[in-house]
Amino acid sequence: MIVNVGVLAVGIVIGLWAGFAYRRHMRSITLFRPALLLVIVAATVLAVFFGTSYMASRPGPNCILISIDALRADHLGCYGYARATSPNIDRLAAEGTMFLRAFTPCPGSTGGHASMLTGLYTLSHGAYVNGVRLPPEARTAAEVFRDNGYSTAAFTKNWFISPAVGFGQGFDCFIDNAYGIILRKAGPRLFARGLAISQAIRRALERPGFPSSLEIEDALTWIRFRHRHKFFLFLHIMDAHSPYVPPPVFAGRFGDTEPDVARILSLHDKTWEARLSRPEAEFLVDRYDEEILSADHKIGLLLEELEHLGIHNNTLVVVMADHGEVLDESGHKQFGHGTLAHGGLRIPLIMWWPGKIPAGDRRQGTVQSVDVLPTVIDILNLQDRMPRQGLALFGSADSIAADRPAFATGDLSARDEYTVITPQWQYSILGEEAHLYDLPTGSAGIYNLIEQYPSVADSLQAVLQGWVDRSIAEAVVPYSLEGRSVTPGKEALERLKALGYIQ
Ligand SMILES: [Zn+2]
Known part of the structure; x- marks a missing residue:
């Protein structure tokens, strides 16, 4: 003082x-x-x-929520992957608690992040598909933290979770490296204006197509500036997202083929309409793994900074993904996400806070992104005036069952797409069709077993329909896609194209 x-x-x-x-x-x-x-x-x-x-200085504890877009759990060392893609995330897992069966309720960036930040399922928070605006009625983690006296900041470069799509609510400082800045308070406003100038210069120097380091640079600057005040930081890292062009420093670390950028982009274009050969698919997986290495490197920089500032023992860090990624799996779009394929729904989830969160803990129970906000609220003892649909994962809910069903919605823009996942089965409604897959046999997406197991299908249909009805009944705004989509501008369209969202 x-x-x-x-x-x-x-x-x-x-x-x-x-x-x-x-x-x-x-x-x-x-x-x-x-x-x-x-x-x-x-x-x-x-x-x-x-x-x-x-x-304004007050002691923490702080909270950092890191979302690595399109990150598969099973491509991380701590989840059993053979390649060393994730030394820093592995360290967080070793020193913290890891959830082995975690799923997103929506395999798209807008819906997946909305569930992560609101503790609500897709049909309840209202951001059903990419580009459908998150309504102000869905109070977010940022609003909870702000109302509890925290400084709040977000760093991203994905238009689908930008303030234009409703994700600015609750943030004092929202830095979108691609499109602009939202700011509200005096201190962060000054800080953000300075960054805006520096960003414009750095963006002009960026190589198109490569994941840049702007979001981590700005996040570290913000932490240095605000760390004497308790803070909530939302860091969104796009590195693992298609088109799988790793930064030069990480390119070529895996596999034995020259990671030529033109080849990556031409193969990525091919994934839209044609199946790739086995060597071509493996080439893309090598690049995806190198992009994970790049994202992991940024987490290493963040940990270094927390230790340098002496706040690592006073900061809860959550690492997860908004959704997974389908990588050359049969029966679905060969690469990418957005469908109800298992690979696009399973995500990593790790929580780390030395001395507070159990170290080396491996939880078997089924959890979802909607559990993250209730868990954070519980751990940090925050006041919240909105009911959440997820569970607090520590304390009373310690023994979450492995057979707790996980639910998700798919692309709702054209038809109903819902799924329920248990350790044994995945049952999906896809418009007029219904699919039942036996997960342990590895036949998901290939053999629809709906005729062979009618009673299993009937009981899962009832569970799934019950969840849909409950989600709609508990929605913060009435369910409708009419007039809810936000149209991206010209620059946003160009950026979305570069990220592989559109052709
Ligand atoms: Zn995403």
């Missing part, structure tokens, strides 16, 4: 001194007028910048 007041006082004294000096000499030292003006501006900026930051 003494330091805080001292910093503010020094800023004010410099400002007053510069002001008096300017008044005294403004007639006689015309030559130095611009320099004196500069000193006044700089001193005022320093006083406001540091003053607001330090005066």
